[in-house]
Amino acid sequence: MKRTTVSCLKPLSVIIFTAALAACSSEVKEEASVSTNNSSDINASVEKAPANPAQDIIKSANDDRDYQLVTLDNGVRVVLISDPDADKAAASIYVGTGSWSDPKGREGMAHFLEHMLLFMKSEKYPELGGFREYVKAQGGSMNGTTYGEKTNYYFEVNAEGLAEGLDRLAWAVGKSILENEYVDKERNSVDSEFRAGFTRPYWRSNVVHGETSNPAHPYGHFGTGNIDTLNNDDGVSLLKDLEVFYRDYYVGSNMTVAVYGQESLAELETMAKTSLAAIPAGVAAEKPWDDSISPFTEGQQGVQINIKTLQDRNTLSLEFNLPASRENFAAKPVVYLKKIFSSERKGTLYSALKEEGLINSLSAYGWDSDNSFTDFGISMGLTEKGAQQTDRIGAIVFDFIDLVKKDGIKKELFDEYGQIARLFFDSADQARPVDHVNELAYNLQEYPVKNLLNVDVAWERYDEALIRSYLNEMTVDNLRMIVSGKDVSVDKEAPHYGTRYSMAPLTETQQQLFADSAIHSSLSLPALNPYAPKNLELIAENEQSKEVPSQLINEPGLRVWHKSDQTFNAPKADVRLAYSTPLSDSSVKNSVTFTLFSELIGQVLNEPLYPAREAGLGYSVYRQGTTDLAIQLSGFSDKQPLLLDTIVKALEEQAFTEQDFARVKEAYAKNLENFRLSSPDDQAWSAFNEVVFPGTYSAVEQAEALKAVSLADVQAFGEAFLKKAHLDVLVHGNLSAAQTESMARKAAAVVKEPGEHYRTRLYDLSSMPTVSLALDIDHSDSTSFLYYQAQDESLETRTGLALIDDMISGPYFRELRTNQQLGYIVWSSPRRLNDRPGLVFMVQSTNTAPEEIKKRSLALFAQQREVIEAMDAQAFADLKETLIKDTMKKDTGLTKRTNRFWWNIVGEKLDFADRDHFVAAAKLLTKEKVLALYDKYLLADGALSLEVKSFGKNHKAEKPDASVENVVKCATAECLDAMDVPTT
Ligand SMILES: [Zn+2]
Structure with a gap:
């Protein structure tokens, strides 16, 4: 999956068309959220949960978990999932309000509040960053995401950690302490997050979509926020505005929750009732826009929009503004069209365009943004040749639209898509608990209770007229043709990201070309699928006694x-x-x-x-x-x-x-x-x-x-x-x-x-002076990346370093990111390369130079040593227990288990017992051994194996550090080979 940092608003291209919004912790690199989540006014679209509707929820044949719905006194609606076999538990809260509700002049408010709730203090748990550290200590992860019309908070922990995790989440979302000191600090973090997006193609073009949309509609809203929109010059107004937003929208009837645990439904219900009572009752304030307003004005459709990219990558998107589609989820008009337009079978649109050497990739997306419209698009990655012929590509797309109108709406095809989707559903691996709760909490906001689980596979109602009505809206007048590339001609500049762009009505020539059918005669529609599985029987399992291959x-x-x-x-x-x-x-x-x-x-x-x-x-x-x-x-x-x-x-x-x-x-x-x-x-x-x-x-x-x-x-x-x-x-x-x-x-x-079996080799950098690499990067941020490579491959070292990371990553994040505000991207992780263990630490900073980041990292390492030394026996044992549980977590699907077996083969652990050995070694760890490893790898002189630094625009003068002694200056393969650095 493509990794992006944040967030908001709308889909744009092939790669990121499902990416939404701001995921805000960066313990490990953030993943783009894949979801269709966008939203609508929940009060208008949600059926009230009946008293005991669990038996009505349509489940996969493969799903033996129990479900129950509860509406709490404060209006919060909760779906409970009981899975006695679960070794992980999770919970998710969706708030039916997102950045589209930001107050005027306070762009980024919803996103900023999400940060404040997740990373700061709540009334019941007043220690700074306590929620995150609790989750970490329970072998889990947590995060938040701000969308246009929703905000999501979630976590996953070891099964035993659910009750307190849920309580902490409920108090964080329901009763956080908003303090001026941290309001003033955390807005820097949002600003860093914003700046980290400067060179990202998604953000650069997203802002142009915003600029070329109806100002009366929030579609184009700047949802990330920055130091200007979150201005706090008078030292008080930001906190005040934040409190108003919090009070207006963070109320029970605006929230849905999903809770997943090993407890019984009755126990989960008690847990939910107790903890979620922290959320105030009430009805959310009106959203500040009107669904009947179109996201585009007349002059913003039937246009070509050019976007100048930094990267040399040409893309073309043909976007159409179609009617809202969420209510018709069982008839799937938009999904059906998506499948027809994005098919890569022989003769289809993709196949014809590729054959002519015009495109590299094609996808179709249907972004269903709220109750008022669906943004449907066909997005293509272009070749050099295609970049010169965007009008011809447009003409071929319109030919294909004509063909679909004539012959492409077929019940057999609809039924086949449905049949395959249901097959997937009935034999699906169980999703990770955290993914499951996020999906259910979201669906609870948007869909009927009985379809909470199966909304994506509910191909229930073939409605040719409905599909046709969508297709009929795909006209030249309704087209936004978006051409992106390094060399397109532009005449305007969008705010915030400075993206250059232009917008002009389609020319007469273009309109004629698009209207003129039969440019391309060899197009055809997808036929029925010869690969649809027929034999779904399970073979006899003949090796039941064996756990491993x-x-x-x-x-x-x-x-x-x-x-x-x-x-x-x-x-x-x-x-x-x-x-x-x-x-x-x-x-x-x-x-x-x-x-x-x-x-x-x-x-x-x-x-x-x-x-x-x-x-x-x-x-x-x-x-x-x-x-x-x-x-x-x-x-x-x-x-x-x-x-x-x-x-x-x-x-x-x-x-x-x-x-x-x-x-x-x-x-x-x-x-x-x-x-x-x-x-x-x-x-x-x-x-x-x-x-x-x-x-x-x-x-x-x-x-x-x-x-x-x-x-x-x-x-x-x-x-x-x-x-x-x-x-x-x-x-x-x-x-x-x-x-x-x-x-x-x-x-x-x-x-x-x-032939013989070859393995990827690794340089052994552990016994030589630090390799120091200074990168010349054209970006406003600086980075400091530190790598500590172990000197041996023993299980004691491996388990010890893993435990050290568990002890240090929370404080590292809290201190360098939240307290010192060095930057938005701050994380650490154990890194085993081949069999060699190691630790890595990464900070990307807007305001601090690499040497200073390193200095502060080292200072934290020194400080944490004392914390570890002072740790009591129980706390140490708990940490070990979490590490062991995390290692032994059960395989949640076939592919997960295959991966585990496969990595044993790749690593030549042919007894397939790698994790058992790891656990056995972890049990033997003592605090003394861990401290000895800590001293050896994080504190000793020369322990650092490799550092990679880059210098942002304010720190260019500090590059490179020719005066630093005991540092290898060259770090190419030739250089290391010449120095006889051994490989493993
Ligand atoms: Zn964020």
């Missing part, structure tokens, strides 16, 4: 493991293969050629296998580490042997065309070129990887080498690759040992000669 084949060049597994009661399997050779990490040219090779395999498979993906057979072909070509299959097992045949055949034939090659190479080159504009923390992270792994190369090195690579080079590489390679195979789930052996033999047959 057994090895079926162990020969030179081929190792095969198998485990049948029906724990999750679904006709599915996960298959992993890795072909390894030393070829790819021997030079930058080989590495680049290998990347092209794996991309091309994926390309040639895309069209023939698209229907398979639609039918629930997942696959991917990718590079694993520096040495492996990996293949991964998941989903329904019925047709997996056939699917693997198709992939292996593509690997053998390598039927790459010049056109495929040119497109893949161009896209790769662009990605490399654009990398220098990615965020400072991403660049620091990437530089870290380049230094520690031999055979990993910087974007600049790759770009240079890529220029010289031809199709003939890729073919020669492919041939050499298959000449001699080693293959590892794991088959897990609803496939038999005989099927496994047959699949593995076929996959091995494409390799001519058995």
